[in-house]
Amino acid sequence: MTIIKGISALQENVNFLKNNGKTIGFVPTMGALHDGHISLITASKAENDITVCSIFVNPTQFNDPKDFEKYPITIEADIEKLELAGTNILFLPSVTEMYPDGFDKVPHYDLGVIETILEGKFRPGHFQGVCQIVHKLLKAVQPHNLYMGQKDYQQCMVINRLIQIENLGVKLHTRPTLREKDGLAMSSRNMRLNEEERKNALTIYRVLNYLKDHIEKESIAYLLDRSNLMLTDNNFRPDYVSIADAETLVPVENWDGHQKIVALIAAYQNEVRLIDNMALD
Structure with missing residues:
Protein backbone atom coordinates (compact mmCIF):
# COMPACT_ATOMS: atom_id res chain seq x y z
CA MET A 1 0.00 0.00 0.00
CA THR A 2 1.27 3.43 -0.96
CA ILE A 3 0.77 6.24 1.59
CA ILE A 4 0.45 9.72 0.09
CA LYS A 5 0.07 12.95 2.07
CA GLY A 6 -0.07 15.60 -0.64
CA ILE A 7 -2.82 16.35 -3.16
CA SER A 8 -0.43 16.92 -6.08
CA ALA A 9 1.36 13.62 -5.48
CA LEU A 10 -1.97 11.83 -5.19
CA GLN A 11 -3.26 13.30 -8.45
CA GLU A 12 -0.04 12.39 -10.24
CA ASN A 13 -0.45 8.76 -9.18
CA VAL A 14 -4.17 8.63 -9.94
CA ASN A 15 -3.80 10.29 -13.35
CA PHE A 16 -1.11 7.78 -14.31
CA LEU A 17 -3.39 4.90 -13.32
CA LYS A 18 -6.43 6.33 -15.11
CA ASN A 19 -4.39 7.02 -18.25
CA ASN A 20 -3.52 3.33 -18.22
CA GLY A 21 -7.17 2.33 -18.18
CA LYS A 22 -7.53 1.64 -14.45
CA THR A 23 -10.81 2.26 -12.66
CA ILE A 24 -10.61 4.00 -9.29
CA GLY A 25 -12.78 3.28 -6.25
CA PHE A 26 -12.69 5.60 -3.26
CA VAL A 27 -13.55 5.11 0.44
CA PRO A 28 -13.39 8.33 2.53
CA THR A 29 -13.02 7.80 6.30
CA MET A 30 -12.10 9.62 9.49
CA GLY A 31 -10.06 6.69 10.73
CA ALA A 32 -10.73 4.59 13.85
CA LEU A 33 -11.50 1.88 11.32
CA HIS A 34 -13.70 -1.13 11.97
CA ASP A 35 -15.09 -3.98 9.88
CA GLY A 36 -17.76 -1.70 8.42
CA HIS A 37 -15.06 0.42 6.81
CA ILE A 38 -13.23 -2.68 5.62
CA SER A 39 -16.43 -3.95 3.98
CA LEU A 40 -16.38 -0.77 1.88
CA ILE A 41 -12.76 -1.45 0.90
CA THR A 42 -13.75 -5.00 -0.06
CA ALA A 43 -16.66 -3.74 -2.18
CA SER A 44 -14.41 -1.24 -3.95
CA LYS A 45 -11.74 -3.85 -4.64
CA ALA A 46 -14.34 -6.15 -6.17
CA GLU A 47 -15.59 -3.47 -8.57
CA ASN A 48 -12.46 -1.41 -9.37
CA ASP A 49 -8.84 -1.91 -10.39
CA ILE A 50 -7.51 0.48 -7.76
CA THR A 51 -8.91 1.33 -4.33
CA VAL A 52 -8.04 4.59 -2.59
CA CYS A 53 -8.89 5.19 1.07
CA SER A 54 -8.54 8.51 2.86
CA ILE A 55 -8.18 9.14 6.58
CA PHE A 56 -8.92 12.71 7.60
CA VAL A 57 -10.74 13.94 10.71
CA ASN A 58 -12.49 16.97 9.26
CA PRO A 59 -12.81 19.90 11.68
CA THR A 60 -15.57 21.70 9.77
CA GLN A 61 -18.18 18.99 10.25
CA PHE A 62 -18.05 18.97 14.05
CA ASN A 63 -20.57 21.41 15.47
CA ASP A 64 -19.37 20.39 18.96
CA PRO A 65 -15.65 21.15 19.52
CA LYS A 66 -15.50 18.62 22.39
CA ASP A 67 -16.69 15.89 20.04
CA PHE A 68 -13.87 16.76 17.64
CA GLU A 69 -11.29 16.68 20.44
CA LYS A 70 -12.46 13.27 21.66
CA TYR A 71 -12.71 11.61 18.25
CA PRO A 72 -10.57 8.42 18.47
CA ILE A 73 -7.25 8.44 16.58
CA THR A 74 -5.84 4.97 15.83
CA ILE A 75 -3.68 5.59 12.77
CA GLU A 76 -1.19 2.71 13.22
CA ALA A 77 -3.97 0.15 13.64
CA ASP A 78 -5.84 1.73 10.72
CA ILE A 79 -2.83 1.37 8.42
CA GLU A 80 -2.46 -2.28 9.37
CA LYS A 81 -6.13 -2.99 8.64
CA LEU A 82 -5.98 -1.25 5.28
CA GLU A 83 -2.86 -3.15 4.28
CA LEU A 84 -4.45 -6.48 5.24
CA ALA A 85 -7.56 -5.53 3.22
CA GLY A 86 -5.44 -4.91 0.12
CA THR A 87 -5.94 -1.16 -0.17
CA ASN A 88 -3.80 0.27 -2.96
CA ILE A 89 -3.42 3.90 -1.85
CA LEU A 90 -3.96 5.60 1.51
CA PHE A 91 -4.40 9.37 1.29
CA LEU A 92 -3.36 10.84 4.63
CA PRO A 93 -3.45 14.65 4.35
CA SER A 94 -2.97 17.30 7.01
CA VAL A 95 -5.46 20.03 7.86
CA THR A 96 -3.34 22.62 6.06
CA GLU A 97 -3.19 20.40 2.98
CA MET A 98 -6.99 20.23 2.79
CA TYR A 99 -7.66 23.79 3.99
CA PRO A 100 -4.65 25.85 2.82
CA ASP A 101 -6.65 29.09 3.16
CA GLY A 102 -8.09 28.20 6.55
CA PHE A 103 -11.78 27.84 7.30
CA ASP A 104 -12.94 31.34 6.38
CA LYS A 105 -13.23 30.81 2.64
CA VAL A 106 -15.05 27.48 2.49
CA PRO A 107 -17.94 27.19 0.00
CA HIS A 108 -21.63 26.94 0.92
CA TYR A 109 -23.76 24.31 -0.83
CA ASP A 110 -27.45 24.52 -1.70
CA LEU A 111 -28.55 21.24 -0.15
CA GLY A 112 -32.21 22.13 0.23
CA VAL A 113 -34.54 20.74 2.87
CA ILE A 114 -32.36 17.69 3.56
CA GLU A 115 -29.94 19.71 5.71
CA THR A 116 -32.70 21.24 7.85
CA ILE A 117 -34.18 18.03 9.28
CA LEU A 118 -32.96 15.23 11.59
CA GLU A 119 -29.13 15.40 11.64
CA GLY A 120 -29.24 18.78 9.93
CA LYS A 121 -31.53 20.19 12.61
CA PHE A 122 -29.60 18.84 15.59
CA ARG A 123 -26.11 19.41 14.15
CA PRO A 124 -26.23 22.84 12.47
CA GLY A 125 -23.53 23.23 9.84
CA HIS A 126 -22.61 19.55 9.95
CA PHE A 127 -23.62 18.71 6.39
CA GLN A 128 -21.98 21.83 5.00
CA GLY A 129 -18.74 20.60 6.60
CA VAL A 130 -19.26 17.10 5.21
CA CYS A 131 -19.79 18.48 1.71
CA GLN A 132 -16.78 20.78 1.98
CA ILE A 133 -14.39 17.92 2.72
CA VAL A 134 -15.99 15.29 0.45
CA HIS A 135 -15.92 17.77 -2.44
CA LYS A 136 -12.23 18.47 -1.79
CA LEU A 137 -11.45 14.75 -1.55
CA LEU A 138 -13.36 13.89 -4.71
CA LYS A 139 -11.51 16.60 -6.63
CA ALA A 140 -8.23 15.24 -5.29
CA VAL A 141 -8.89 11.54 -5.92
CA GLN A 142 -11.09 11.86 -9.05
CA PRO A 143 -12.58 8.38 -8.62
CA HIS A 144 -15.05 6.58 -10.81
CA ASN A 145 -16.89 5.10 -7.82
CA LEU A 146 -17.49 6.28 -4.25
CA TYR A 147 -18.36 3.91 -1.37
CA MET A 148 -20.19 4.90 1.82
CA GLY A 149 -22.08 3.05 4.55
CA GLN A 150 -25.84 3.09 5.02
CA LYS A 151 -25.53 3.72 8.76
CA ASP A 152 -25.07 7.38 7.80
CA TYR A 153 -28.33 7.27 5.84
CA GLN A 154 -28.99 11.00 5.62
CA GLN A 155 -25.33 11.73 4.86
CA CYS A 156 -25.49 9.45 1.83
CA MET A 157 -28.50 11.44 0.58
CA VAL A 158 -26.57 14.68 1.12
CA ILE A 159 -23.56 13.38 -0.81
CA ASN A 160 -25.81 12.33 -3.69
CA ARG A 161 -27.13 15.90 -3.73
CA LEU A 162 -23.55 17.23 -3.72
CA ILE A 163 -22.64 15.01 -6.68
CA GLN A 164 -25.65 16.30 -8.61
CA ILE A 165 -25.28 20.04 -7.94
CA GLU A 166 -21.52 20.04 -8.55
CA ASN A 167 -21.74 17.62 -11.51
CA LEU A 168 -18.87 15.56 -10.09
CA GLY A 169 -19.23 12.57 -12.39
CA VAL A 170 -18.78 9.92 -9.71
CA LYS A 171 -21.20 7.11 -8.83
CA LEU A 172 -22.13 6.67 -5.17
CA HIS A 173 -22.47 3.10 -3.91
CA THR A 174 -24.26 2.79 -0.56
CA ARG A 175 -23.44 -0.41 1.31
CA PRO A 176 -25.48 -2.07 4.12
CA THR A 177 -24.74 -1.29 7.75
CA LEU A 178 -22.46 -3.84 9.39
CA ARG A 179 -23.38 -4.87 12.91
CA GLU A 180 -21.74 -6.54 15.86
CA LYS A 181 -22.97 -10.04 16.72
CA ASP A 182 -25.53 -8.60 19.14
CA GLY A 183 -26.83 -6.12 16.55
CA LEU A 184 -25.12 -2.86 17.54
CA ALA A 185 -24.21 -0.89 14.43
CA MET A 186 -20.45 -0.72 13.99
CA SER A 187 -19.20 2.80 14.64
Whole structure:
Protein backbone atom coordinates (compact mmCIF):
# COMPACT_ATOMS: atom_id res chain seq x y z
CA MET A 1 0.00 0.00 0.00
CA THR A 2 1.27 3.43 -0.96
CA ILE A 3 0.77 6.24 1.59
CA ILE A 4 0.45 9.72 0.09
CA LYS A 5 0.07 12.95 2.07
CA GLY A 6 -0.07 15.60 -0.64
CA ILE A 7 -2.82 16.35 -3.16
CA SER A 8 -0.43 16.92 -6.08
CA ALA A 9 1.36 13.62 -5.48
CA LEU A 10 -1.97 11.83 -5.19
CA GLN A 11 -3.26 13.30 -8.45
CA GLU A 12 -0.04 12.39 -10.24
CA ASN A 13 -0.45 8.76 -9.18
CA VAL A 14 -4.17 8.63 -9.94
CA ASN A 15 -3.80 10.29 -13.35
CA PHE A 16 -1.11 7.78 -14.31
CA LEU A 17 -3.39 4.90 -13.32
CA LYS A 18 -6.43 6.33 -15.11
CA ASN A 19 -4.39 7.02 -18.25
CA ASN A 20 -3.52 3.33 -18.22
CA GLY A 21 -7.17 2.33 -18.18
CA LYS A 22 -7.53 1.64 -14.45
CA THR A 23 -10.81 2.26 -12.66
CA ILE A 24 -10.61 4.00 -9.29
CA GLY A 25 -12.78 3.28 -6.25
CA PHE A 26 -12.69 5.60 -3.26
CA VAL A 27 -13.55 5.11 0.44
CA PRO A 28 -13.39 8.33 2.53
CA THR A 29 -13.02 7.80 6.30
CA MET A 30 -12.10 9.62 9.49
CA GLY A 31 -10.06 6.69 10.73
CA ALA A 32 -10.73 4.59 13.85
CA LEU A 33 -11.50 1.88 11.32
CA HIS A 34 -13.70 -1.13 11.97
CA ASP A 35 -15.09 -3.98 9.88
CA GLY A 36 -17.76 -1.70 8.42
CA HIS A 37 -15.06 0.42 6.81
CA ILE A 38 -13.23 -2.68 5.62
CA SER A 39 -16.43 -3.95 3.98
CA LEU A 40 -16.38 -0.77 1.88
CA ILE A 41 -12.76 -1.45 0.90
CA THR A 42 -13.75 -5.00 -0.06
CA ALA A 43 -16.66 -3.74 -2.18
CA SER A 44 -14.41 -1.24 -3.95
CA LYS A 45 -11.74 -3.85 -4.64
CA ALA A 46 -14.34 -6.15 -6.17
CA GLU A 47 -15.59 -3.47 -8.57
CA ASN A 48 -12.46 -1.41 -9.37
CA ASP A 49 -8.84 -1.91 -10.39
CA ILE A 50 -7.51 0.48 -7.76
CA THR A 51 -8.91 1.33 -4.33
CA VAL A 52 -8.04 4.59 -2.59
CA CYS A 53 -8.89 5.19 1.07
CA SER A 54 -8.54 8.51 2.86
CA ILE A 55 -8.18 9.14 6.58
CA PHE A 56 -8.92 12.71 7.60
CA VAL A 57 -10.74 13.94 10.71
CA ASN A 58 -12.49 16.97 9.26
CA PRO A 59 -12.81 19.90 11.68
CA THR A 60 -15.57 21.70 9.77
CA GLN A 61 -18.18 18.99 10.25
CA PHE A 62 -18.05 18.97 14.05
CA ASN A 63 -20.57 21.41 15.47
CA ASP A 64 -19.37 20.39 18.96
CA PRO A 65 -15.65 21.15 19.52
CA LYS A 66 -15.50 18.62 22.39
CA ASP A 67 -16.69 15.89 20.04
CA PHE A 68 -13.87 16.76 17.64
CA GLU A 69 -11.29 16.68 20.44
CA LYS A 70 -12.46 13.27 21.66
CA TYR A 71 -12.71 11.61 18.25
CA PRO A 72 -10.57 8.42 18.47
CA ILE A 73 -7.25 8.44 16.58
CA THR A 74 -5.84 4.97 15.83
CA ILE A 75 -3.68 5.59 12.77
CA GLU A 76 -1.19 2.71 13.22
CA ALA A 77 -3.97 0.15 13.64
CA ASP A 78 -5.84 1.73 10.72
CA ILE A 79 -2.83 1.37 8.42
CA GLU A 80 -2.46 -2.28 9.37
CA LYS A 81 -6.13 -2.99 8.64
CA LEU A 82 -5.98 -1.25 5.28
CA GLU A 83 -2.86 -3.15 4.28
CA LEU A 84 -4.45 -6.48 5.24
CA ALA A 85 -7.56 -5.53 3.22
CA GLY A 86 -5.44 -4.91 0.12
CA THR A 87 -5.94 -1.16 -0.17
CA ASN A 88 -3.80 0.27 -2.96
CA ILE A 89 -3.42 3.90 -1.85
CA LEU A 90 -3.96 5.60 1.51
CA PHE A 91 -4.40 9.37 1.29
CA LEU A 92 -3.36 10.84 4.63
CA PRO A 93 -3.45 14.65 4.35
CA SER A 94 -2.97 17.30 7.01
CA VAL A 95 -5.46 20.03 7.86
CA THR A 96 -3.34 22.62 6.06
CA GLU A 97 -3.19 20.40 2.98
CA MET A 98 -6.99 20.23 2.79
CA TYR A 99 -7.66 23.79 3.99
CA PRO A 100 -4.65 25.85 2.82
CA ASP A 101 -6.65 29.09 3.16
CA GLY A 102 -8.09 28.20 6.55
CA PHE A 103 -11.78 27.84 7.30
CA ASP A 104 -12.94 31.34 6.38
CA LYS A 105 -13.23 30.81 2.64
CA VAL A 106 -15.05 27.48 2.49
CA PRO A 107 -17.94 27.19 0.00
CA HIS A 108 -21.63 26.94 0.92
CA TYR A 109 -23.76 24.31 -0.83
CA ASP A 110 -27.45 24.52 -1.70
CA LEU A 111 -28.55 21.24 -0.15
CA GLY A 112 -32.21 22.13 0.23
CA VAL A 113 -34.54 20.74 2.87
CA ILE A 114 -32.36 17.69 3.56
CA GLU A 115 -29.94 19.71 5.71
CA THR A 116 -32.70 21.24 7.85
CA ILE A 117 -34.18 18.03 9.28
CA LEU A 118 -32.96 15.23 11.59
CA GLU A 119 -29.13 15.40 11.64
CA GLY A 120 -29.24 18.78 9.93
CA LYS A 121 -31.53 20.19 12.61
CA PHE A 122 -29.60 18.84 15.59
CA ARG A 123 -26.11 19.41 14.15
CA PRO A 124 -26.23 22.84 12.47
CA GLY A 125 -23.53 23.23 9.84
CA HIS A 126 -22.61 19.55 9.95
CA PHE A 127 -23.62 18.71 6.39
CA GLN A 128 -21.98 21.83 5.00
CA GLY A 129 -18.74 20.60 6.60
CA VAL A 130 -19.26 17.10 5.21
CA CYS A 131 -19.79 18.48 1.71
CA GLN A 132 -16.78 20.78 1.98
CA ILE A 133 -14.39 17.92 2.72
CA VAL A 134 -15.99 15.29 0.45
CA HIS A 135 -15.92 17.77 -2.44
CA LYS A 136 -12.23 18.47 -1.79
CA LEU A 137 -11.45 14.75 -1.55
CA LEU A 138 -13.36 13.89 -4.71
CA LYS A 139 -11.51 16.60 -6.63
CA ALA A 140 -8.23 15.24 -5.29
CA VAL A 141 -8.89 11.54 -5.92
CA GLN A 142 -11.09 11.86 -9.05
CA PRO A 143 -12.58 8.38 -8.62
CA HIS A 144 -15.05 6.58 -10.81
CA ASN A 145 -16.89 5.10 -7.82
CA LEU A 146 -17.49 6.28 -4.25
CA TYR A 147 -18.36 3.91 -1.37
CA MET A 148 -20.19 4.90 1.82
CA GLY A 149 -22.08 3.05 4.55
CA GLN A 150 -25.84 3.09 5.02
CA LYS A 151 -25.53 3.72 8.76
CA ASP A 152 -25.07 7.38 7.80
CA TYR A 153 -28.33 7.27 5.84
CA GLN A 154 -28.99 11.00 5.62
CA GLN A 155 -25.33 11.73 4.86
CA CYS A 156 -25.49 9.45 1.83
CA MET A 157 -28.50 11.44 0.58
CA VAL A 158 -26.57 14.68 1.12
CA ILE A 159 -23.56 13.38 -0.81
CA ASN A 160 -25.81 12.33 -3.69
CA ARG A 161 -27.13 15.90 -3.73
CA LEU A 162 -23.55 17.23 -3.72
CA ILE A 163 -22.64 15.01 -6.68
CA GLN A 164 -25.65 16.30 -8.61
CA ILE A 165 -25.28 20.04 -7.94
CA GLU A 166 -21.52 20.04 -8.55
CA ASN A 167 -21.74 17.62 -11.51
CA LEU A 168 -18.87 15.56 -10.09
CA GLY A 169 -19.23 12.57 -12.39
CA VAL A 170 -18.78 9.92 -9.71
CA LYS A 171 -21.20 7.11 -8.83
CA LEU A 172 -22.13 6.67 -5.17
CA HIS A 173 -22.47 3.10 -3.91
CA THR A 174 -24.26 2.79 -0.56
CA ARG A 175 -23.44 -0.41 1.31
CA PRO A 176 -25.48 -2.07 4.12
CA THR A 177 -24.74 -1.29 7.75
CA LEU A 178 -22.46 -3.84 9.39
CA ARG A 179 -23.38 -4.87 12.91
CA GLU A 180 -21.74 -6.54 15.86
CA LYS A 181 -22.97 -10.04 16.72
CA ASP A 182 -25.53 -8.60 19.14
CA GLY A 183 -26.83 -6.12 16.55
CA LEU A 184 -25.12 -2.86 17.54
CA ALA A 185 -24.21 -0.89 14.43
CA MET A 186 -20.45 -0.72 13.99
CA SER A 187 -19.20 2.80 14.64
CA SER A 188 -15.93 4.49 15.52
CA ARG A 189 -17.78 6.16 18.39
CA ASN A 190 -18.39 2.76 20.01
CA MET A 191 -14.75 2.92 21.15
CA ARG A 192 -15.75 5.68 23.57
CA LEU A 193 -18.40 3.57 25.34
CA ASN A 194 -17.60 2.01 28.70
CA GLU A 195 -18.88 -1.46 29.57
CA GLU A 196 -22.23 -0.28 30.95
CA GLU A 197 -22.77 2.18 28.10
CA ARG A 198 -21.95 -0.51 25.54
CA LYS A 199 -24.58 -2.77 27.10
CA ASN A 200 -27.21 -0.02 27.08
CA ALA A 201 -26.30 1.00 23.51
CA LEU A 202 -27.96 -2.12 22.16
CA THR A 203 -31.31 -0.51 23.01
CA ILE A 204 -31.19 1.43 19.75
CA TYR A 205 -31.13 -1.81 17.74
CA ARG A 206 -33.95 -3.23 19.88
CA VAL A 207 -36.05 -0.12 19.27
CA LEU A 208 -35.51 -0.34 15.50
CA ASN A 209 -36.59 -3.98 15.52
CA TYR A 210 -39.59 -3.07 17.67
CA LEU A 211 -40.65 -0.51 15.08
CA LYS A 212 -40.19 -2.97 12.24
CA ASP A 213 -42.24 -5.62 14.05
CA HIS A 214 -45.09 -3.27 14.99
CA ILE A 215 -45.35 -0.84 12.08
CA GLU A 216 -48.45 -2.65 10.77
CA LYS A 217 -50.02 -3.03 14.23
CA GLU A 218 -49.86 0.38 15.90
CA SER A 219 -50.19 4.04 14.99
CA ILE A 220 -46.98 5.88 14.19
CA ALA A 221 -47.61 8.37 17.00
CA TYR A 222 -47.83 5.52 19.51
CA LEU A 223 -44.73 3.82 18.12
CA LEU A 224 -42.67 7.01 18.40
CA ASP A 225 -43.81 7.64 21.99
CA ARG A 226 -43.03 4.06 22.94
CA SER A 227 -39.62 4.21 21.25
CA ASN A 228 -38.60 7.37 23.08
CA LEU A 229 -39.65 5.78 26.37
CA MET A 230 -37.60 2.64 25.64
CA LEU A 231 -34.55 4.82 25.01
CA THR A 232 -34.92 7.02 28.09
CA ASP A 233 -35.52 3.95 30.27
CA ASN A 234 -32.06 2.77 29.20
CA ASN A 235 -30.24 6.04 29.97
CA PHE A 236 -30.43 7.52 26.48
CA ARG A 237 -31.16 11.16 25.71
CA PRO A 238 -32.83 11.01 22.29
CA ASP A 239 -32.30 13.77 19.77
CA TYR A 240 -34.91 12.16 17.56
CA VAL A 241 -36.77 9.00 16.67
CA SER A 242 -38.31 9.38 13.22
CA ILE A 243 -40.31 7.27 10.81
CA ALA A 244 -39.84 8.92 7.45
CA ASP A 245 -40.14 8.53 3.71
CA ALA A 246 -37.08 6.57 2.58
CA GLU A 247 -36.36 8.91 -0.34
CA THR A 248 -37.07 12.35 1.16
CA LEU A 249 -36.88 11.79 4.96
CA VAL A 250 -40.14 13.71 5.32
CA PRO A 251 -41.83 12.36 8.49
CA VAL A 252 -44.69 9.93 7.91
CA GLU A 253 -47.77 10.30 10.11
CA ASN A 254 -49.89 7.56 8.56
CA TRP A 255 -48.43 4.64 6.61
CA ASP A 256 -50.40 3.14 3.73
CA GLY A 257 -48.49 -0.15 3.73
CA HIS A 258 -46.84 0.58 0.38
CA GLN A 259 -44.72 3.70 0.86
CA LYS A 260 -41.03 2.96 1.41
CA ILE A 261 -40.20 4.11 4.92
CA VAL A 262 -37.22 4.11 7.23
CA ALA A 263 -36.78 4.50 10.98
CA LEU A 264 -33.93 6.75 12.11
CA ILE A 265 -32.60 7.30 15.62
CA ALA A 266 -30.01 9.62 17.15
CA ALA A 267 -29.46 9.55 20.91
CA TYR A 268 -26.82 10.20 23.54
CA GLN A 269 -25.50 7.57 25.92
CA ASN A 270 -23.95 10.04 28.39
CA GLU A 271 -21.47 11.99 26.19
CA VAL A 272 -21.46 9.62 23.20
CA ARG A 273 -23.94 10.29 20.41
CA LEU A 274 -25.00 7.22 18.41
CA ILE A 275 -27.09 6.99 15.23
CA ASP A 276 -28.72 4.07 13.44
CA ASN A 277 -31.53 3.33 11.01
CA MET A 278 -33.56 0.48 9.57
CA ALA A 279 -35.90 0.06 6.60
CA LEU A 280 -39.38 -0.74 7.92
CA ASP A 281 -41.30 -1.76 4.77
